[in-house]
Amino acid sequence: MTTTERQLDTADLTERVKGMYQEVALHPEHDFHFETGRPLAERLGYPAADLDRIPAAAIDSFAGVGYFLDLAAIAPGEAVLDLGSGSGTDSFLAALAAGEAGSVIGVDMTAEQLTKATDLAADAGSANAEFREGQIEEPPVEPGSIDCVISNGVINLSPDKAAVFAAAAAVLRPGGRLALADIVSAKQLPEGVTCDASLWAACIGGAMQRDLYVEAIEAAGFEILELRDNNRYRFISDRADNATQKYGVTSISLLARRQEESR
Ligand SMILES: C[S@@+](CC[C@H](N)C(=O)[O-])C[C@H]1O[C@@H](n2cnc3c(N)ncnc32)[C@H](O)[C@@H]1O
Numbered sequence: 001m002t003t004t005e006r007q008l009d010t011a012d013l014t015e016r017v018k019g020m021y022q023e024v025a026l027h028p029e030h031d032f033h034f035e036t037g038r039p040l041a042e043r044l045g046y047p048a049a050d051l052d053r054i055p056a057a058a059i060d061s062f063a064g065v066g067y068f069l070d071l072a073a074i075a076p077g078e079a080v081l082d083l084g085s086g087s088g089t090d091s092f093l094a095a096l097a098a099g100e101a102g103s104v105i106g107v108d109m110t111a112e113q114l115t116k117a118t119d120l121a122a123d124a125g126s127a128n129a130e131f132r133e134g135q136i137e138e139p140p141v142e143p144g145s146i147d148c149v150i151s152n153g154v155i156n157l158s159p160d161k162a163a164v165f166a167a168a169a170a171v172l173r174p175g176g177r178l179a180l181a182d183i184v185s186a187k188q189l190p191e192g193v194t195c196d197a198s199l200w201a202a203c204i205g206g207a208m209q210r211d212l213y214v215e216a217i218e219a220a221g222f223e224i225l226e227l228r229d230n231n232r233y234r235f236i237s238d239r240a241d242n243a244t245q246k247y248g249v250t251s252i253s254l255l256a257r258r259q260e261e262s263r
Pocket of ligand 1: 017018021061062063064065083084085086087088089090107108109110113134135136137151152153154157158203
């Protein structure tokens with residue numbers, strides 16, 4: 001199922017998304033349609049003491065939309081996959097929770113984000129976190145090898161969300177968890193918004209209607225265990241804010257469990 005099959009030039013979209021997140025990696029101090037960095041992370045609920053334990057430069061380029069690591073409850077020894085890991089904030093926090101006996105693989109398609117996260121992991125001696133180039137619709141990870149898939153602010157950017165949820169189910173062991181924060185909308189967005197690649201790259205244009213988003217996760221073989229609104233997330237440009245007010249574009253965090261027999 002593609003979200004907007006006829007209207008959106010997905011090749012152009014991919015390049016726009018890469019261009020935007022290249023900027024977020026290299027120049028996080030620039031202005032975007034959305035907030036970035038440590039003040040955002042703290043407002044969303046990331047504990048300051050946890051942020052103090054990971055590379056500050058990763059947090060500078062943090063562009064997540066909600067806190068969900070309490071839902072993920074990553075235990076020592078677990079294998080974690082971060083879909084759209086960006087500069088690595090959630091991956092580094094997950095690596096601390098998984099400990100030396102665990103591991104984290106971050107997957108992202110933007111070269112500058114991967115380079116930044118990889119360099120920071122090396123500098124910090126974070127041996128249990130690695131970053132791989134790939135698409136979240138087809139992550140380069142062994143099927144059934146992961147205990148917990150995490151993702152923050154990314155799946156809304158994919159034109160094929162069903163493929164992302166199916167890929168998450170495929171890499172998880174039976175009973176494994178999917179914990180994420182993402183952007184959804186109360187109403188179906190009109191073409192003027194869904195075909196605006198700049199609004200799409202800013203995490204608005206690709207927002208799926210909330211109930212359809214939940215249905216897509218369930219259709220991939222997950223049971224939703226918890227879902228909450230992240231009222232502290234805001235878009236900041238006027239254009240982005242107008243679209244979000246009009247169509248009820250909001251951030252949610254959720255936890256789902258892969259059923260023993262994935263469909
Ligand atoms: C909003 S940023 C979030 C990054 C990170 N999760 C964070 O919280 O800072 C979205 C990230 O997803 C990546 N991305 C978007 N679509 C992708 C796709 N289809 N496959 C792989 N990576 C993707 C972008 O390159 C970018 O780094």
